[in-house]
Each structure stands twice: as C-alpha cells, then as structure tokens.
Amino acid sequence: MQEILDASAPSDWRVPDPKNTLYLDLDSGQVVIELAPAFAPAHVANIRAMAKNGYWNGMSINRSQDNFVVQWGDPAEEDKDRKPMGRGTKPKLPAEFARKSDGLPFDRLPDADGWAPQVGFSNGFPAGRDPATNTAWMAHCYGAVGAGRDVAADSSNATELYVVTGQSPRQLDRNITLVGRVIKGMELLSVLPRGTGPLGFYEQPSQRTPIRSVRLAADVPKKDRVAIEVLRTDTPLFTDLVESRRNRRDEWYKHMAGHIDLCNVPLPTRAPPPKPVKPATAPKSKAKPKTKKR
Numbered sequence: 497m498q499e500i501l502d503a504s505a506p507s508d509w510r511v512p513d514p515k516n517t518l519y520l521d522l523d524s525g526q527v528v529i530e531l532a533p534a535f536a537p538a539h540v541a542n543i544r545a546m547a548k549n550g551y552w553n554g555m556s557i558n559r560s561q562d563n564f565v566v567q568w569g570d571p572a573e574e575d576k577d578r579k580p581m582g583r584g585t586k587p588k589l590p591a592e593f594a595r596k597s598d599g600l601p602f603d604r605l606p607d608a609d610g611w612a613p614q615v616g617f618s619n620g621f622p623a624g625r626d627p628a629t630n631t632a633w634m635a636h637c638y639g640a641v642g643a644g645r646d647v648a649a650d651s652s653n654a655t656e657l658y659v660v661t662g663q664s665p666r667q668l669d670r671n672i673t674l675v676g677r678v679i680k681g682m683e684l685l686s687v688l689p690r691g692t693g694p695l696g697f698y699e700q701p702s703q704r705t706p707i708r709s710v711r712l713a714a715d716v717p718k719k720d721r722v723a724i725e726v727l728r729t730d731t732p733l734f735t736d737l738v739e740s741r742r743n744r745r746d747e748w749y750k751h752m753a754g755h756i757d758l759c760n761v762p763l764p765t766r767a768p769p770p771k772p773v774k775p776a777t778a779p780k781s782k783a784k785p786k787t788k789k790r
Contacts (some may be wrong), residue, residue: 561695595631643660
C-alpha cells in the first residue's frame with residue numbers, strides 16, 4: 497500500500513474545505529473532523545453555527561463505551577439547565593438518515609456487503625447505496641461522527657455528537673444521522689478511559705475529558721490551520737490501493753482473501769509535501785552600454 501501512495505500524484509489528493517472542517521481541541525491534542533453536508537445539510541448547518549458561537553467550548557466528553565463510541569456535549573440532564581445553542585441554530589431538525597442517490601458521486605467497491613446492496617465512497621465518506629429505492633447513506637465505520645438522538649427519529653439537534661471508536665456498528669446505519677468523519681486525531685479519542693456507568697457514561701464529573709474548544713477551520717487564521725490532504729476515492733490510484741488491501745500479495749500472506757469490507761478500506765491523509773523551490777535567477781546587469789568614441 498505504501499508503494500502505491502508513494503507513487504501518487506498531487507491530483508490524487510484533495511484539501512478539505514475549511515467551511516466543512518472542525519477542530520476539536522483537547523488537553524491531549526487536536527482532533528480534525530470533516531463534515532458531510534451532502535448527507536446531512538441541516539445538521540451540518542447547525543454544527544457550523546454552534547462552532548461559530550463557541551457552543552462546545554468548556555464542555556466535555558461525557559461517554560466512552562468500550563468497542564462502541566465516545567460522545568460529547570452538555571452534561572446537564574435537565575433541559576432548563578442546558579446551554580443555549582445560540583445565534584443561527586435551529587432547535588428542531590429533520591432526521592437525515594439517508595438521501596436520494598441521484599446526482600451523488602459514488603465510487604463503488606467490488607464486493608458484497610451485508611448491510612447494503614452496494615457500498616463504496618462518496619466524496620471520501622464510506623457509504624451504502626440501494627439502486628432499487630434510489631437512496632444512499634453514510635456508514636458507521638471507525639471514525640464516523642454522528643448526532644445523538646432520543647427515541648423519536650427527528651429528536652436530534654446536533655448538540656450531542658459521537659465518534660465510532662469500536663468495531664463498525666453498521667446496525668446503526670439509516671437509524672441515526674451521520675454528519676462526518678474524523679480525519680486526524682482518532683488516537684486521542686480511542687484511548688480515553690471507559691466510562692463505568694450505563695452505556696459508558698462517566699459517573700463522576702472528574703472523569704470527563706474537558707473540551708478546550710470546537711472551531712470551524714474557516715474561522716481560524718490560515719497560518720494556524722492544520723495542513724492536511726485527503727486521498728481522493730475517485731481515482732485509479734485509489735482503486736489500486738483497495739485491491740492491494742483486498743488481496744495481500746506480500747510474502748507473509750499465504751491466502752488471498754478476494755474480499756474487503758467497506759470499513760476496512762483505509763482512507764489515507766498526509767501533510768502537503770513542500771513546494772519545490774524555484775532556482776534563483778542571476779540578477780540582470782545594470783551596467784550601461786558602452787558607446788564608441790568619435
């Protein structure tokens with residue numbers, strides 16, 4: 497796989513849109529999240545507005561359930577005690593579990609899937625698709641970011657966000673709104689101590705992980721933004737990368753699987769390579785032309 501990535505061209509990579517990129521800052525470091533407005537436009541709009549309002553600043557990660565998710569938001573249990581969402585937000589959002597697949601780019605994987613008639617990637621997000629119903633949806637792969645809800649399908653307002661840190665809980669697909677995925681810093685979330693309360697919630701406030709801030713990259717000065725590129729999934733190079741994982745041909749493997757699960761396809765990122773330095777040009781002579789004596 498690394499040999500394939502080493503042979504990539506600049507056109508095989510893309511820079512995430514700062515308007516759709518979140519920085520979750522913890523004491524231990526920074527988590528970078530790419531939002532997916534093509535799948536959850538209403539939720540993403542609320543998230544953008546809340547990030548601008550500093551809604552999550554000073555809150556905490558309140559849940560870490562083993563082999564499942566971590567979750568953050570307002571720890572207050574009563575609605576009257578919760579922090580106002582702020583300007584530009586909507587208190588009520590529609591359920592955005594799936595969308596029409598018409599017009600949605602889809603880079604299909606070659607193998608069958610137990611959760612969807614077809615699986616692949618849409619703008620880099622793992623997704624399922626059903627041609628019979630003309631629908632598509634994001635998949636709960638490792639690193640997926642979703643919006644918690646109550647029993648009612650439309651009970652999420654995107655204030656409570658979670659990240660999948662365990663074995664792909666694909667049974668959640670089309671049952672909850674996914675809003676994006678982590679593209680950097682998953683190790684900061686996956687190592688958090690597991691909560692001892694029901695569903696992995698922390699029983700004591702002291703167990704929670706403080707959140708310094710959640711900011712939109714577009715609101716951060718360019719010089720302070722994370723320099724990151726994401727491998728495009730609509731290129732021949734990505735097809736080769738999938739095949740290199742589908743059938744491992746190095747000496748250690750004695751049996752080629754001939755199959756790959758959607759959530760086992762890697763989505764590489766990198767720091768942009770340094771721009772080539774242009775060779776210095778010799779300064780032009782300022783000497784005056786000689787004139788002939790008469």
